[in-house]
Amino acid sequence: MTDTRVVASVRNAHKRFGDVTALDDVSFDIEENRIYGLLGRNGAGKTTIMQILTGQSWADSGTVEVFGHSPYENAGTLSNVCFIKESQRYPDDFRVKHVLTAAARLLPRWDNDFAELLLDDFDLPTSRKVKKLSRGMTSALGVIIGLASRAPLTFFDEPYLGLDAASRQMFYDRLLEDYAENPRTVILSTHLIDEVSDLIEHVVLIDRGTVVLDDETDNLRGRTVSVSGPATRVDEFTTGHGVVHREKLGSLARATITGHISELERSRARSLGLELEPVSLQQLVVSSTTNKKETVA
Numbered sequence: 001m002t003d004t005r006v007v008a009s010v011r012n013a014h015k016r017f018g019d020v021t022a023l024d025d026v027s028f029d030i031e032e033n034r035i036y037g038l039l040g041r042n043g044a045g046k047t048t049i050m051q052i053l054t055g056q057s058w059a060d061s062g063t064v065e066v067f068g069h070s071p072y073e074n075a076g077t078l079s080n081v082c083f084i085k086e087s088q089r090y091p092d093d094f095r096v097k098h099v100l101t102a103a104a105r106l107l108p109r110w111d112n113d114f115a116e117l118l119l120d121d122f123d124l125p126t127s128r129k130v131k132k133l134s135r136g137m138t139s140a141l142g143v144i145i146g147l148a149s150r151a152p153l154t155f156f157d158e159p160y161l162g163l164d165a166a167s168r169q170m171f172y173d174r175l176l177e178d179y180a181e182n183p184r185t186v187i188l189s190t191h192l193i194d195e196v197s198d199l200i201e202h203v204v205l206i207d208r209g210t211v212v213l214d215d216e217t218d219n220l221r222g223r224t225v226s227v228s229g230p231a232t233r234v235d236e237f238t239t240g241h242g243v244v245h246r247e248k249l250g251s252l253a254r255a256t257i258t259g260h261i262s263e264l265e266r267s268r269a270r271s272l273g274l275e276l277e278p279v280s281l282q283q284l285v286v287s288s289t290t291n292k293k294e295t296v297a
């Protein structure tokens with residue numbers, strides 16, 4: 001059996017901003033040397049969680065530990081953490097090379113050769129002022145810092161909003177190649193779920209400030225199906241299964257269920273005239289977060 005080491009944990013975290021509840025009793029662990037997808041709809045609470053884990057904010061109650069310590073105002077712990085976000089600001093007169101020099105100074109595992117390679121890959125001009133970079137170039141700069149940091153715990157909060165499809169693919173490829181040689185823990189927050197579904201090994205899905213899924217991507221993929229057909233038969237078949245979503249269209253219904261479905265159950269579904277289809281990670285995320293209640297069309 002392999003030993004898994006928890007590098008960060010969130011226990012019963014609550015966070016309010018005035019009358020907005022951003023986190024409502026959030027608990028999950030982050031294990032060493034894995035790639036996580038922190039997923040959820042706009043405003044679900046993903047950035048809030050990452051800010052708390054990276055010491056940029058704090059939970060009103062609950063416990064948050066990173067490498068065994070509270071990350072808040074803890075320089076020792078934070079030297080092992082890199083947080084890349086889309087809205088990163090840099091001093092006005094900074095050029096790309098100044099940002100890279102600062103990153104090299106702040107990040108103990110920084111690999112300059114890797115950074116040079118990535119600059120070339122993303123075609124980023126080192127002497128250009130950061131404020132003169134295009135949106136995509138600014139995203140590329142973030143991606144380069146996050147990758148070359150080789151930080152044991154690296155967060156990417158939707159850092160590729162400006163990147164075109166080819167550059168995003170470059171990011172995924174470089175991340176996977178480098179992760180294979182230099183394992184570390186990576187947390188990706190993204191809305192491009194189909195694009196990253198082969199990359200992420202574990203999914204933490206947040207909906208309205210609570211964790212609604214926390215599982216291995218393979219488990220989710222293999223154990224989630226949609227069942228459709230006459231509503232009464234869908235109801236009959238899904239009784240006893242974990243139903244994450246159900247929608248009704250007149251006398252027809254479609255339900256998304258999780259859990260193992262045996263061959264016997266599959267043939268029972270067929271004999272009931274039901275159709276079973278695999279569900280993509282993106283569909284699962286959408287159906288787990290769109291509406292908890294039954295939707296009627």
Ligand SMILES: Nc1ncnc2c1ncn2[C@@H]1O[C@H](COP(=O)(O)OP(=O)(O)OP(=O)(O)O)[C@@H](O)[C@H]1O
Nearest residue numbers: 017020021022040041042043044045046047048049
């Ligand atoms: N500084 C703040 N002041 C007031 N409300 C805030 C603040 N930061 C976050 N919130 C609120 O907390 C909730 C969670 O926001 P958060 O930024 O964590 O969501 P998110 O999942 O990262 O969303 P997105 O995918 O759109 O980036 C939202 O309702 C947001 O409006």
